[in-house]
Amino acid sequence: MTAKVLLLEDDIGVRFTFNMALQEAGYDVRAVSNCADAISALSETLPDVLVLDLKIGEEMSLPVADYAALLRPDIPVVYITGSRLFAGGELFTLSRNIRWVLRKPVNLADLLSMVDHVTGRVAAAAAS
Template identity: 55%
Template sequence: MAVVLLLEDDPGLQYVFSEALEDAGHDVHVASDNDQAMSALRRCTPDVLLLDLMIQGGLSTDVANYAVYSAPDADVIYMTGSGLFPKGELFGMSRNARLVLRKPVDIRELTTMVAHVTLGEPTLEVPVPT
């Protein structure tokens, strides 16, 4: 079981992702914006941060960078439907970034990737289906 901080501003996706992760046995803390996520990082020490990259007009990279200090062993999985950073630039911007999942995210893929990073596997980006 891993402690997961889920940052997702879409209430429907937040619900579906958190339920799937809880069903997989993880302890999930949810946040809807960067401020809530930063506050959650002060209350818990997650193993994994599952971050929607584009969050309410900004980026969640600030949360990932804060986690480097507040939860240094936590890995970051970004989720995005955006075309930003198509060449893996996120891995240079966030030193704790391990994966990028492209939206729409398959629930099985999500739970598998959370399990993958908690086992300490190397960094990889899930390819965009064509």
């Protein structure tokens, strides 16, 4: 079964690049550009992992992670940020589902490795 990823990124170029990399790695990706669309996407289909840019314009994407956690308490969240907010790891205290924070500019291999890890693809591949 193909793992589903919800990607929230407001920068069109970054969103396109991440979307293509995740799709080429075999993920079923729903890419959105704002928090309202992310919440709507979560209402339609629950993904296996969320990849969220922390700052979407002037908004923070923390409510998206919180809403997803209400629907599925164990859903993993990978945050991506260019912001220096929460540089000391405080972000992990704001949502219990945050598994990792990647700092921009994000290396695509790091992004794919982290998504593989949180979706269990690494463990599944090692077991086969």
